[in-house]
Amino acid sequence: MTSRIHDTAGASSRRAWTPPAGKPPLSSRLLRATFRGLPAKRYEVGWEPELTVPGADGSPLVTDHYFPRAEGDFPTLLVRSPYGRGIPWSPMYGVLFAEQGFHVVLQSCRGTGGSGGTFDLWRNEADDGQATVSWLRDQPWFTGTLGTIGTSYLAYVQWALALDPPPELKAMVVQVGLHDPYALFHSNGALRLDNALAVAAGMTYQHRGLLPFVKATLRLKRRLREITTARPLRGAHVSALGDEVPWLDDVMTHPDADDPYWHGASLAAAADGLSVPTALTTGWHDALLDQSLEQFGRLRRAGCETSLLVGPWTHTSAMQQGWPEVFTESLAWLRAHLCGDPSGLRSTAVRVHVGGDDTWRDLEEWPPTPAAATAWFPTPDGHLVQQAPTDHGPLASLRYDPADPTPSVGGPVLSPDAGPRDNGTLEARADVLTFTGPPLTEPVDVVGPVSARLTLSTDTGHTDVFTRLCDVDAQGRSVNVCDGLTPVRTSGQAPSEVTVEMSSTAHRFAVGHRIRWQISGGAHPRYASNPGTGQSRVEAVDFTPVHITLHGDSALLLPR
Structure with missing residues (x-):
């Protein structure tokens, strides 16, 4: 890790500062009034809008400053956003944290929200973050104690600053956080189409204001089927999003993680080498769950003080229904590390929500136990058993047609369809295999990473395999718990073994419920259809249906 020379003289020779008289925007104050279940506010809030901060290339970065209306020194929180500085960031970060005794600097990233320059997905954030910290050092109210906070891409900019953390940075709060754009847009070469379109709409329109963003979102929803079934797929998004998203075509046409485009x-x-205390928040149905769990593991291995909160949330509901828990945990972390008050911290590093019985569990580590798994095996009659098979030959088959792709239902996506959903209609399709265990006579806890080991053969040699763990209740309703997809290359009819990582969960299968394993050839439009020919998913015009045969030594692997 490189080192910079940091000038901290500004923090030690602060000038007198007279707070301006402005109040936060009315829309922010009105939305703030709707929040429930939060700690009582400590201070009235002032607002200093549209300050100009020079970016690394000199571009003016438009910045709003929220502050407590009170005498005394207060630490500073830096929030950098490509989605504008209004709703929801103004009330959630600017107003709420200033009420609790923090200066909050809310900035529009380069090329967004009135800031100068051109937005270039991920490439300017480290340098512009450092330039902003340099500007902070000259502010009369800056004490030299800095924290960062933010969600999604607002978390990505925190990791960019952490590549070479300035000495003032004392704490980070990473909420449903991104650190790897490739993994947001692709899964081992399979395009996460739904995510790509959702991010494009947000990045292009949200910073322009609520009305343009809502119009773009509705337009995308109306044209989603037309866009996602177009042949070729490339360029079809222009009808809904316009031609103002040049990076989206680059993202879609570079499916290889080793491509120089992603360097x-x-x-x-x-x-890996961070020593800044970092709190992580995610949800079991968050599109960035796996990235958050990876962040936690890396921080722990580095010896960095860290905490992990995983709720029953999607990417967006963590900051909506989950906001009371998320805000309270975030505030406690910042008070502990910026204000010297650890009284609100929990005693364990990990707190997870356990689905199925709606409880919370405190753990010392994640995953909680060394890697170990119980294997569940499919049978020809659709059952799921723990007895290993003696016949490893063909067991069941399905036909996947990319022209009529198996639809996606719920799961960890960015769209409003995310989360646990009834899978009944999906499982009734001929292109979906299901294997179901017997009614449970005692609860089964699945806590940790889930995976599947499949032996497959195909007639075209090119396919995807999508595999999902479901909880079937006493009434027969099947609800998704976790899942995963990976592309598969086979050699003719010869079987090939593939392991599919199905993310992680903390879920209790109750007495009377059944464990179900669901297998198909795709989940569209969550993932762009595999054309079955070996051609690019975004360039293909011709589609070939594929017959997929599952062999008897395949297994669903559940942590124990």
Whole structure:
């Protein structure tokens, strides 16, 4: 990790500062009034809008400053956003944290929200973050104690700053956080189409204001089927999003993680040597769950003080229904590390919500136990058993047609369809295999990473395999718990073995419930359809249906 020379003289020779008289925007104050279940506010809030901060290339970065209306020194929180500085960031970060005794600097990233320059996905954030900290050192109210906070891409900019953390940085709060754009947009070469379109709409329109963003989102929803079934897929998004998203075509046409296009995009290494205390929040149905769990593991291995909160949330609901828990934990972390008050910290590093019985569990580590798994095996009659098979030959088959792709239902996506959903209609399709265990006579806890080991053969040699763990209740309703997809290359009819990582969970299968394993050839439009020909998913015009045969030595692997 490189080292910079940091000038901290500004923090030690602060000038007198007279707070301006402005109040936060009315829209922010009105939305703030709707929040429930939060700690009582401590201070009235002032607002200093549209300050100009020079970026690394001199571009003016438009910045709002929220502050407590009170005498005394207060630490500073830096929030950098490509989605504008209004709703929801103004009330959630600017107003709420200033009420609790923090200066909050809310800045629009380069090329967004009125800031100068051109937005270039992920490439300017480290330098512009450092330039902003340099500006902070000259502010009369800056004490030299800095924290960062933010969600999604607002978390990505934190990792960018952490590549070479300035000495003032004392704490980070990473909420449903991104560190690897490739993994957001691709899964082992399979395009996460739904995510790509959702990010493009947000990045392009949200910073322009609520109305343009809502219009773009509705337009995308109306044209989603037309866009996602177009042949070729490339360029079809222009009808809904316009031609103002040049990076989206680049993202879609570079499916290989080793492509030079992605060099420098992943900031995973920022956690490897980090000593800045970092709190992580995610949800079991968050599109970035796996990235958050990876961040936690890297930080722990580095010896960095860290905490992990995993709730029953999606990417967006963590900051909506989950906001009371998320805000309270975030505030406690910042008070502990910026204000010297650890009274609100929990005693364990990990707190997870356990699905199925709606409880919380405190753990010392994640995953909680050394890697070990119980294997569940499919049978020809659709059952799921723990007895290993003696016949490893063909067991069941399905036909996947990319022209009529198996649809996606719920799961960890960015769209409003995310989360646990009834899978009944999906499982009734002929292109979906299900294997179901017997009614449980005692609860089964699945806590940790889930995976599947499959032996497959195909007639075309090119396919995807999507595999999902479901909880079937006493009434027969099947609800998704976790899942995963990976592309598969086979050699003719010869079987090939593939392991599919199905993310992680903490879930209790109750007495009377059944464990179900679901297998198909895709989940569209969550993932762009595999054309079955070996051609690019975004360039293909011709599709070929594929017959997929599952062999008897395949297994669902559940942690124990």
